[in-house]
Amino acid sequence: xxxxxxxxxxxxxxxxxxxxxxxxxxxxxxxxxxxxxxxxxxxxxxxxxxxxxxxxxxxxxxxxxxxxxxxxxxxxxxxxxxxxxxxxxxxxxxxxxxxxxxxxxxxxxxxxxxxxxxxxxxxxxxxxxxxxxxxxxxxxxx
Numbered sequence: 001x002x003x004x005x006x007x008x009x010x011x012x013x014x015x016x017x018x019x020x021x022x023x024x025x026x027x028x029x030x031x032x033x034x035x036x037x038x039x040x041x042x043x044x045x046x047x048x049x050x051x052x053x054x055x056x057x058x059x060x061x062x063x064x065x066x067x068x069x070x071x072x073x074x075x076x077x078x079x080x081x082x083x084x085x086x087x088x089x090x091x092x093x094x095x096x097x098x099x100x101x102x103x104x105x106x107x108x109x110x111x112x113x114x115x116x117x118x119x120x121x122x123x124x125x126x127x128x129x130x131x132x133x134x135x136x137x138x139x140x141x142x
Contacts, residue, residue: 007066009079013039016059017066021101028067028104032059036096051094056128057085060118064104065134073109080114080134087117088130098122112136 004017022029034051041049065080094100101121108115117131 004066007069008062010062014058015062016055017062017102020063020066020070023067023070025071025073026106028064028102028106030063030066030102030104031099032063032102033099034094034096038096041096049096051100053088053090053128056090056094056100056120057088057130057132058082059100060102060104060120060128060130061116061132061134063102064106064114064116064118064132067104068106068109068114074111074114074136075138077139079137079139081137082132083135084133086131088128090128092122092125092127094120094122094127100127107131110136 004015008015008017016032017030018032020028020030040052040055044050044052061082068074102118104116104118107117112135114134114136119126120128
């Protein structure tokens with residue numbers, strides 16, 4: 001099991017974080033390389049494959065969740081479920097075999113709510129940005 005798999009409940013084909021580069025109370029930085037083998041490329045779009053915007057938002061949320069879990073801020077039994085997505089903007093297409101760097105800010109962390117915002121970059125180019133809120137659940141109560 002990889003370090004990321006220890007931090008997130010997601011698994012292939014819906015695990016979108018490869019590595020955490022920096023984790024602090026204020027900032028989480030991680031990466032994801034979308035290979036040409038991703039399940040969504042044959043349908044989005046066959047002639048010009050791009051990573052769907054909703055996948056980029058999910059990638060940022062997963063990166064943020066992995067970082068919060070690595071910090072141990074909400075306990076080992078915490079699960080995060082997206083509740084809102086706001087201010088999503090897509091600035092650059094992400095193509096097969098490109099690496100995205102996510103920079104996530106922890107805006108609010110409590111026992112019941114996780115609010116974060118983030119940006120995805122390909123190199124120095126901004127690809128996407130959004131803010132989101134997750135409801136925090138407990139694995140034992142599910």
